[in-house]
Amino acid sequence: MPRATSAKFSRVHQAAPKKGAHNPGSSSSGASGGSNSQMTNPIFNTARFGQHILKNQQTCQRIVDAANLKPTDKVMEVGPGTGNLTVKILDQAKHVTAIEMDPRMAAEVIKRVQGTPAQRKLEVVIGDFVKVEPLPYFEVCISNTPYQISSPLVFKLLSHRPLFRVAILMFQREFALRLVARPGSALWSRLSANVQLYAKVDNIINVSRNDFRPPPQVESSVIRMVPIDPPPPVKFEEFDGMNRIVFSRPNKTVRGNFQAKGVMKMLEQNRSTWLATQEMLVDENIPISELVDKILTEVGHMESRAAKMDIDDLLKLLSAFHDVGIHFS
Known part of the structure; x- marks a missing residue:
């Protein structure tokens, strides 16, 4: 059974289905197709959380392949939806912790592996990824990211x-291009600089809207x-504050x-x-504007x-400011 991160999600998950409602997991075996049963199944009424289910199996496989998973890997998946990525990850990894906000989707993922060897390798956490604490140990993160929590x-x-080895993350294309932008390009931004200070980021797959x-x-x-x-x-709050x-x-x-x-x-x-916290000989009488100049x-x-x-350039500037006691957080 999934582990809920709050009583609220636990109650939602355990609530009895409404009279006449379809079993949320009834169409799991064909989640990539377009059958009438899927289109009428309430699990695919995704407006509540704004989900878009990745249905293209070839794209799913390309995403999983990009992670270069090892049989010993522990993977954290964010937003598994109905499990189209999850089952492919389970084929290659030692263990998967899937974090899903919608209890209906969590039930669908569990349904897909019930009675199979993969069932022992899967843990489903119901909750908002941003609020889940602590995160499970993982070497790899794979995410069909809900766009509202991208940043x-x-x-x-x-x-x-500890640091993970690699993350394979799907985003709205504009956001993804800002992550990988380079100085001098139109999309180079505070986001680009803040992320690239701590990670190497590459755009690896473009995904059509029709794959969802x-x-x-x-x-x-x-x-x-x-x-x-x-x-x-480098203290992130300082780097981001200057940026x-x-x-x-x-x-x-x-x-x-400035x-x-x-x-x-x-x-x-x-x-x-x-x-006030330092024992340094500095000239406190220089106006801050002159010091910045x-x-x-x-x-x-x-x-x-x-x-x-x-x-x-940005790190050099931050260091120079710190040398004279100018801080940004």
């Missing part, structure tokens, strides 16, 4: 310890994310973004708080634009 999922994975039931309004892409091991010794400023207007100068309303006041407050000049980014700054 939280990425950063929860990157902050998870019901078809979403957007195209999808699958990315491969490999954490940098060991991770850089919030630098990328606020990516095509404007960095100096112009001159935006409220930025200098925030930096001055942060610096005062930091100095001095740093930008010294590192050569007074007239730079975030749209063209790479990870090394």
Whole structure:
């Protein structure tokens, strides 16, 4: 039986079916087809959680193959839906923990492996992935990601310890392209920089909207994310805090973004708080605006634009700010 992460989900899962309703798992054996039984089965009325079931079996296999699974791997799957990916993962991995928010889908996944050797290799957790604590141990993550949790999922994975080996993640194509964007491209952004500081990210598969039931309004892409091991010794809140400023207007100068309303006041407050905890000889009388200009000049980014700054540029700038006690979180 699935493990529920809250009493709420547990009650939903255990509720008796409404009179006349179909068995949610009744069509599991043909989940990739388009039979009338599937179309009338309430499990495929996915509007409640906005799910789009990946039905193309060839695409499912390509996603699983991209993970290069080993027989000893423990896999975490996010959003298994009716289990089309799950059963293929179970064929290659030692164990799968599937995290699913919709109890109907969880029941469908369990139904598909009942009475088979794969049943012992599967655990289903009912709940919102973003709120599940602690996450299970896993070497590989595979996800047909609910689009509304795309960004939280990425950063929860990157902050998870111990580090996983690889994540194969499907996203809305625009989001995926922002993850893999490079400096100087139109899609290079704070998101791109924050993710690429901690992981190598590649776009590996484009997925047609017609591979889903019901078809979403957007195209999808699958990315491969490999954490940098060991991770850089950079506090994420500091890097992201600086990038919030630098990328606020990516095509404007960095100096112009630091001159935006409220930025200098925030930096001055942060610096005062930091100095109060230090025993250092620093000149506290230099106005924060002059100090920022001095740093930008010294590192050569007074007239730079975030749209063209790479990870090394951003790290160099952050280090220079830290040297004079300017912090961003």
